[in-house]
Amino acid sequence: SAVISQKPSRDICQRGTSLTIQCQVDSQVTMMFWYRQQPGQSLTLIATANQGSEATYESGFVIDKFPISRPNLTFSTLTVSNMSPEDSSIYLCSARPAGDTEAFFGQGTRLTVV
Amino acid sequence: QKEVEQDPGPLSVPEGAIVSLNCTYSNSAFQYFMWYRQYSRKGPELLMYTYSSGNKEDGRFTAQVDKSSKYISLFIRDSQPSDSATYLCAMTGNQGGKLIFGQGTELSVKP
Numbered sequence: 001s002a003v004i005s006q007k008p009s010r011d012i013c014q015r016g017t018s019l020t021i022q023c024q025v026d027s028q029v030t031m032m033f034w035y036r037q038q039p040g041q042s043l044t045l046i047a048t049a050n051q052g053s054e055a056t057y058e059s060g061f062v063i064d065k066f067p068i069s070r071p072n073l074t075f076s077t078l079t080v081s082n083m084s085p086e087d088s089s090i091y092l093c094s095a096r097p098a099g100d101t102e103a104f105f106g107q108g109t110r111l112t113v114v
Numbered sequence: 115q116k117e118v119e120q121d122p123g124p125l126s127v128p129e130g131a132i133v134s135l136n137c138t139y140s141n142s143a144f145q146y147f148m149w150y151r152q153y154s155r156k157g158p159e160l161l162m163y164t165y166s167s168g169n170k171e172d173g174r175f176t177a178q179v180d181k182s183s184k185y186i187s188l189f190i191r192d193s194q195p196s197d198s199a200t201y202l203c204a205m206t207g208n209q210g211g212k213l214i215f216g217q218g219t220e221l222s223v224k225p
Contacts, residue, residue: 101146105157
């Protein structure tokens with residue numbers, strides 16, 4: 001298993017600004033992921049954060065809007081850029097240890113853009 | 115048609131009831147199946163993990179997979195108010211593959 005710490009847990013931001021969310025895993029993991037979850041909805045994968053290379057983005061998500069860093073095997077950041085009220089959501093970091101199929105999640109960042 | 119369908123509920127049951135949560139899927143390549151529990155304002159917590167068809171039991175929880183029907187279930191026996199949460203199914207076709215999540219079922223267990 002993996003224990004994931006995510007911060008901030010919540011934030012209220014002005015439109016047009018950017019927010020960087022940090023994700024720290026208690027062990028080295030091969031795969032880290034970033035999801036978005038709208039209230040009452042399921043999880044939508046934004047991108048897979050690859051260590052040592054650029055993130056792989058899902059359809060509908062672009063690097064300019066959601067730049068991701070993965071400097072090592074235990075840490076990743078997601079930036080939500082030039083925010084608008086439509087970006088208000090819960091953002092979740094997830095990690096999958098090597099050899100595991102299951103993924104583990106952080107507590108989420110509840111973002112409100114005003 | 116979504117790859118994974120899950121009844122969003124909400125589902126309300128009395129304490130002590132047996133709860134059945136279900137997901138159907140369309141992709142026959144899915145082999146790995148997970149159930150997550152998500153409390154309000156928390157991240158999803160892995161509850162059960164199964165590979166291929168069959169049953170897996172862990173305390174009051176039983177996960178069932180019927181690949182022939184493309185149908186998975188999570189049973190909760192002797193449900194408790196602390197089981198009140200949203201339950202998400204997730205699945206993938208291979209160990210490194212992208213997880214596909216259901217919509218989540220909101221469960222409320224009344225004392």
